[in-house]
Amino acid sequence: MPSPILVAYVTRSGSTAEVAEAVGNALREAGLPVKVARVQDPLLVGDYRAVILGSPLYMGRLPGAMHHFLARNRHVLSSMRPWFFVLGPWTAAPKDFEVPREQAKQQLAKHSWLQPAEVHIFAGRLDMKRLRFPLSLVRFMPPLRELSKTPLDARDWEAIRAWAAGIARQLRSAA
Numbered sequence: 476m477p478s479p480i481l482v483a484y485v486t487r488s489g490s491t492a493e494v495a496e497a498v499g500n501a502l503r504e505a506g507l508p509v510k511v512a513r514v515q516d517p518l519l520v521g522d523y524r525a526v527i528l529g530s531p532l533y534m535g536r537l538p539g540a541m542h543h544f545l546a547r548n549r550h551v552l553s554s555m556r557p558w559f560f561v562l563g564p565w566t567a568a569p570k571d572f573e574v575p576r577e578q579a580k581q582q583l584a585k586h587s588w589l590q591p592a593e594v595h596i597f598a599g600r601l602d603m604k605r606l607r608f609p610l611s612l613v614r615f616m617p618p619l620r621e622l623s624k625t626p627l628d629a630r631d632w633e634a635i636r637a638w639a640a641g642i643a644r645q646l647r648s649a650a
């Protein structure tokens with residue numbers, strides 16, 4: 476049995492968790508053993524052959540749990556080329572990906588030792604009902620007041636599966 480692939484994610488309102496599961500399922504369909512887990516779970520990153528990390532952006536930042544995971548696993552991750560997916564925009568328009576791409580780049584630059592194989596931006600989901608206090612208060616902020624009345628889900632499941640299938644091909648050819 477080849478050593479498994481780790482898909483580790485952080486989420487605040489659940490949408491990144493669902494993307495992580497979809498990435499995991501696409502890898503399994505390609506015949507690869509996978510573990511999907513939260514970055515807060517007890518994980519021995521060195522037990523995995525490859526690592527895919529997923530995180531949303533909030534106010535231009537990755538949640539603290541992702542920064543802690545990276546710092547905690549610096550030793551192992553610095554000898555790997557992890558893939559990164561980042562959720563952010565609420566539309567699929569390419570121009571709306573530019574700011575999140577820059578935000579993700581700046582956040583990951585805090586870990587100068589990290590050499591990701593790729594940092595991929597996916598559209599995300601806005602669902603105020605799933606945001607917990609105090610973040611839930613943002614629904615009273617003028618720019619979000621209108622937007623937040625009905626959930627917006629811009630996640631492109633086909634693009635997510637295609638991205639994961641591309642990683643599976645790279646891993647299989649490297650085996």
Ligand SMILES: Cc1cc2nc3c(=O)[nH]c(=O)nc-3n(C[C@H](O)[C@H](O)[C@H](O)COP(=O)(O)O)c2cc1C
Nearest residue numbers: 486487488489490491531532534535563575599600
């Ligand atoms: C209060 C708030 C702030 C956000 N800030 C950003 C941001 O700075 N950049 C971005 O690209 N997306 C931002 N988003 C969008 C989230 O990244 C997106 O909704 C994502 O799907 C949430 O992931 P989660 O459900 O896993 O927590 C923000 C969302 C909320 C609710």
